[in-house]
Amino acid sequence: MRRATVAALAGAALLVVLLPHAGEGQVKSGQPDLNGFWQALNTAHWDLEAHDAGPGPILQLGAAHAVPPGLGVVMGGPIPYKPEALAMKKKYAANALKEDGEIKCYLPGVPRMMYMPYPVQIVQSTEFILMMSEFATAQRTINMMTNDRPPADTWMGWSNGRWEGETLVIDSRGFLGSTIGALDPEGAIEVRFLDRAGNYHTDGLHVVERIRRTGPDHLSYEATIEDPNVYTRPWTISMPLYRRLEPNMQLGEFKCEEFVSDLVYGKYQKGTGQ
Amino acid sequence: MRHRIVLMAAGFVLSALGLAAQGSYRVPRTADGQPDLQGFWTNLTYTPFERSRELASKPFYTEQEAIDFFNRAIAGSQDQIVHYVNGDFGATPVQTGARPNRRTSLVIDPADGRIPPLTPEAQRRQQALLAADKARGPLAQTWRDDRGTVWCVFHDRAVPAVVAPYGSNYHIVQSKDWIVMTYEWNTERRVIALDGRPHAPASVRTYTGDSRGHWEGDTLVVVTRNFTPKRTFLGQPGTPPAVEASPALTLVERFTRTAGDTLVHTYTVTDAATWTRPWTVELPMHQIKGPMLEYACNENNQDGFAALKNARLEEAGKLAPLEAMRRGDAKAAIAGHEESGAAKVIGADGEKK
Numbered sequence: 001m002r003r004a005t006v007a008a009l010a011g012a013a014l015l016v017v018l019l020p021h022a023g024e025g026q027v028k029s030g031q032p033d034l035n036g037f038w039q040a041l042n043t044a045h046w047d048l049e050a051h052d053a054g055p056g057p058i059l060q061l062g063a064a065h066a067v068p069p070g071l072g073v074v075m076g077g078p079i080p081y082k083p084e085a086l087a088m089k090k091k092y093a094a095n096a097l098k099e100d101g102e103i104k105c106y107l108p109g110v111p112r113m114m115y116m117p118y119p120v121q122i123v124q125s126t127e128f129i130l131m132m133s134e135f136a137t138a139q140r141t142i143n144m145m146t147n148d149r150p151p152a153d154t155w156m157g158w159s160n161g162r163w164e165g166e167t168l169v170i171d172s173r174g175f176l177g178s179t180i181g182a183l184d185p186e187g188a189i190e191v192r193f194l195d196r197a198g199n200y201h202t203d204g205l206h207v208v209e210r211i212r213r214t215g216p217d218h219l220s221y222e223a224t225i226e227d228p229n230v231y232t233r234p235w236t237i238s239m240p241l242y243r244r245l246e247p248n249m250q251l252g253e254f255k256c257e258e259f260v261s262d263l264v265y266g267k268y269q270k271g272t273g274q
Numbered sequence: 275m276r277h278r279i280v281l282m283a284a285g286f287v288l289s290a291l292g293l294a295a296q297g298s299y300r301v302p303r304t305a306d307g308q309p310d311l312q313g314f315w316t317n318l319t320y321t322p323f324e325r326s327r328e329l330a331s332k333p334f335y336t337e338q339e340a341i342d343f344f345n346r347a348i349a350g351s352q353d354q355i356v357h358y359v360n361g362d363f364g365a366t367p368v369q370t371g372a373r374p375n376r377r378t379s380l381v382i383d384p385a386d387g388r389i390p391p392l393t394p395e396a397q398r399r400q401q402a403l404l405a406a407d408k409a410r411g412p413l414a415q416t417w418r419d420d421r422g423t424v425w426c427v428f429h430d431r432a433v434p435a436v437v438a439p440y441g442s443n444y445h446i447v448q449s450k451d452w453i454v455m456t457y458e459w460n461t462e463r464r465v466i467a468l469d470g471r472p473h474a475p476a477s478v479r480t481y482t483g484d485s486r487g488h489w490e491g492d493t494l495v496v497v498t499r500n501f502t503p504k505r506t507f508l509g510q511p512g513t514p515p516a517v518e519a520s521p522a523l524t525l526v527e528r529f530t531r532t533a534g535d536t537l538v539h540t541y542t543v544t545d546a547a548t549w550t551r552p553w554t555v556e557l558p559m560h561q562i563k564g565p566m567l568e569y570a571c572n573e574n575n576q577d578g579f580a581a582l583k584n585a586r587l588e589e590a591g592k593l594a595p596l597e598a599m600r601r602g603d604a605k606a607a608i609a610g611h612e613e614s615g616a617a618k619v620i621g622a623d624g625e626k627k
Contacts, residue, residue, distance in 0.1 A: 027449070028305035035449050106573050121465065123449045125312060126305065130447050130454055136572075137461050141445070141565070154568040176573075184579050248472075251465055253480035257572045258427045261417040265425070268582035270589075273416030 025213055027124060032166050032213050034122045034129065037244035037251075040115035040221075043070030047197035048237060049078055057097055067196075073115075073237045079199060085230035092191065093198025100193045104264055105256035106179075107138045107155035109192050110172050110207050111223040111237065119244050121251050129161060129168070134251045142170055150174025153203060167212040177203030187264060194225075204229040217243035301492040301531045306450040308468075309492045311529055314566055315444045315537055315559040318367040319437055320347035323513045323555075325379030325387025333387060334376045344374040370440065371562040380437070382540070383554035389514050396548040400517045403506065413585035417578065421506060425578045426571035428481040430505055432462035433498065434525050434541050435557055436513050444559065445566045453487055453494065460571045466496055474500055476521075481505050483525065498525040507543075520547035535561040 027033045043051070050072035056065035081089060092099045102108065108116060118134040129142040142161040150158030150173055158174040179188045191200040206226040214220045219241040226234040262269070302310040320343070325333070335343060348366075379387035392400060410419060417425035431438045443458040451469040456462075466485040474484045484500035501523055509516030523545035530538050537559040544552040587593040 035451070101573075104572070107568070107570060121452075123447055123452050123454050123465075125447050125449060127312070128447050132454070132463065132465065137463050139456070139461070139463065141447075143565075151565065152567060155570050155573055156568055179573060182574050182576070184583070248474075250467060250474070252478075253482060255427055255481060257425060258417075258422055261422075261425050261427070261578075265417055265578060265582055268579065268586055269416040270586070271415055273418030 025216065029126050031124075031126075031163055032168070033124065034168065034211065034213070034219070035124050037119045037121050037249045038219055038241040039117075039119045039244055040239055041242055042073060042115065042239055043068050044073045044115040044237065044239060045112075045117055045195060046070065048072060048074055048195050048199050049197070051197065073239045075236045075238050080232045080235055082230060082232055088191075088230075089198050089200060091198075092193070092200055096193070096196060096198055098187075099189050099191070099198070100196060101189055102193065102196065103260070104187075104189070105136050105260045106189070107136055108133070109155060109175060109201075109205075110140065110157050110159070111209065111225070112192075112194050113138050113140070113156070114209075114221060114223070114241070115239065118254065119249070119251060120241075132251060134254050136254065136256050140172075142168075157205070157207070164210075167210050170207075170209040170211070172207045172209070173205070175201070175203055175205045177201070177205075200230070201225070201227045202229040214240070217245065219243075299531075299533055304448060308448065308450070308489060309494065309531065310448070311453065311494060311531060311537060312446050312448055314562050314564040315446065316371040316442055316562045317435060317437055317444070317539065317557045317559045318370055318372040318440070318442045319375060319380070319557070320344060320367055320372060321375045321377055321380055323380045323436065324389060325381065327388075329378045330386045330388075332378055333382070333385075335378055337376065340374045340376045366440070370443070371560050373558070373560055375558060377556065380555050380557055381553060382556045383542075384551065389508070389553055390549050390551045392517060393547060393550055396517055399548075400515060403516060403518065413588060414581040415585070416582075421504065424575075424581060426460055426575055428505060429457070429460040429462050429571075430507070430509060430516075432457045432459065433464065433482045434507075434527075434543060434555070435539065436508065437557070439511070441569075443562065443566050445564065456566070458566050458569055461569045473497075476500065479503065479521075492530055494527075494529040496525075496527040496529070498527070499523070507548075517548060519545050522547060537561075 025033050027035070046067045047070065051067070051070055053069040054067040056062070056067065058065065097103055102116075107113075113131070113133045113135070114120060116133065116135050120134075121130075121132045123130045123132070127143075127145045129144060130139060131142065132139040138156060140156050140159055142159045144161050147160045147162075148158075153174050153176045155176055157172040159170050159172040161168055161170045163169075175192070177192060178190050180190065182188070191202055192205075193200050204227040208224045208226075210220075210222045212220050220238075221241045222236060222238045224234050224236045225231070262272070304310045304312070381387045381389060384390055407419075417427070421430070422428050423430055429438075430436075431442075435442075438459060441459040445456045445458075447454045447456075448468075451467065453466045453468060455464045455466070457464075462482060464482055464485055466487040468487045468489070470488065471486065473486060478484065478500055479502040480500060481502055481504070483498040485496050485498040487494055487496040489495070501519065501521075503518065503521065506516035507519050507523070508514050523543065525541055525543055527539065527541040532538050538556065539559050540554060540556045542552050542554045543549070584593055
């Protein structure tokens with residue numbers, strides 16, 4: 001009798017193990033569950049490298065838009081710029097109000113979207129993983145079932161993903177490097193900023209990201225950034241991403257085009273239209 | 275070219291006409307057991323939004339009439355007088371997946387297939403809008419002229435879905451608690467909660483609205499409200515003139531897969547302060563091949579720059595008159611301008627050299 005009970009219990013336990021089921025932290029199909037709202041809590045958005053606090057770009061904004069200090073998220077020291085590219089970085093930094101795509105509500109690209117001070121919602125299915133930023137309705141479609149080359153260069157690039165054990169590995173290429181030729185030449189941006197400090201990449205960008213859950217409410221996020229046009233070698237950033245735990249959390253609508261159109265088109269406009 | 279398109283159209287007509295007759299079809303399920311609506315879809319169609327008055331009592335064509343209507347529409351779309359010939363870009367409806375539809379209009383309720391009359395107060399709102407447009411004149415003034423559509427703020431044909439001339443493609447991705455519908459044009463994105471949460475507070479107002487979804491059998495039901503007063507509804511081309519809605523406007527949508535390659539989308543718009551009764555649209559969505567590429571409207575907005583820049587040039591007498599340019603008749607535009615002594619040579623960008 002007792003032996004039969006033990007056998008029945010063991011059988012039931014075996015059945016539970018063998019049946020497909022979603023374990024803690026997994027989706028039904030068995031992969032790690034990355035669904036949710038994630039956000040960086042650091043100063044990478046202001047400057048990927050270690051930096052002191054500093055004033056903001058507009059005198060009147062005072063402390064409200066000053067730069068908070070940070071120890072940097074670049075593994076193993078400063079970004080390995082080629083000498084001429086470092087000189088350009090300093091030029092771009094000094095001219096950020098014109099050159100930074102964020103000012104004009106342009107799509108932020110990769111990896112920048114992942115550490116902006118806006119939530120990123122992940123919606124995970126088997127074939128695609130969507131990563132959606134609140135900023136400028138930016139989003140990435142991670143192709144999990146195919147490994148195609150980018151069909152065209154785009155602002156957010158072309159991302160192919162795969163699971164390596166518990167880690168999501170995303171390989172992204174096919175990035176546009178500027179708006180030159182597309183727009184009003186005076187308003188064109190020459191390169192793509194990675195942060196507000198003028199760190200930048202060109203259309204030679206290749207990014208490999210590694211994302212894994214380190215707890216119920218944390219992701220480990222790493223991105224290796226390669227661009228032979230400007231860096232001497234690939235370099236890596238690393239940071240945790242935190243779950244936004246508000247029970248009513250959702251992406252707000254941040255259509256920043258309406259906040260920047262007077263700035264971008266102002267010189268061709270007549271009146272304010274208001 | 276035209277013959278090839280017509281033949282291609284006739285080839286899939288027979289399978290596409292019987293939207294409702296799909297009794298044995300079983301809707302696929304996701305790993306979470308929900309109806310699987312995922313994939314790439316288009317709602318492009320040649321079927322008019324409102325029914326013509328001659329067909330008021332005829333909601334359906336016969337199969338042959340539907341095929342004839344479709345083929346006439348294809349032929350007509352090859353004869354555009356615009357500066358883009360959409361067919362050259364693979365962008366006419368038939369090239370991007372439109373199929374014949376036995377319905378004679380997309381509006382299925384009221385019974386005459388037409389949008390119901392506006393309330394007297396909404397008529398005044400609409401008149402004020404038209405008067406403001408008229409007062410502004412034909413030249414672009416600011417990005418606010420069209421409430422931001424050309425300037426990539428919001429594409430007002432996305433929610434509720436009103437078929438656009440092209441680019442009406444959708445990518446649907448779902449998890450257990452969320453379904454995301456990304457509309458290609460201006461990346462109008464709807465992230466719809468399925469977890470039963472209440473709507474956002476009434477003070478939160480957005481262009482695409484606040485959407486909540488739930489499953490009723492095989493059907494996804496989505497209720498959307500909280501639309502911003504900054505936007506308008508409907509508008510040319512193809513639908514009645516644009517109107518501002520009241521804060522009470524509510525959109526109730528139903529999405530049902532009726533075949534492997536068909537997702538039927540119906541929606542009802544209710545706003546008693548604007549329309550004298552609710553109205554309902556049925557839009558078949560057909561599966562198309564992915565991927566759907568990034569739209570990047572703001573980043574590549576040639577139209578926005580050109581409209582404003584050329585308007586200022588025209589005011590300064592440095593540009594051919596807009597009407598001839600709009601007709602794509604550059605020679606006539608230049609000739610007309612030369613006769614008036616205003617310009618001698620006009621470059622490819624329309625600017626006087």
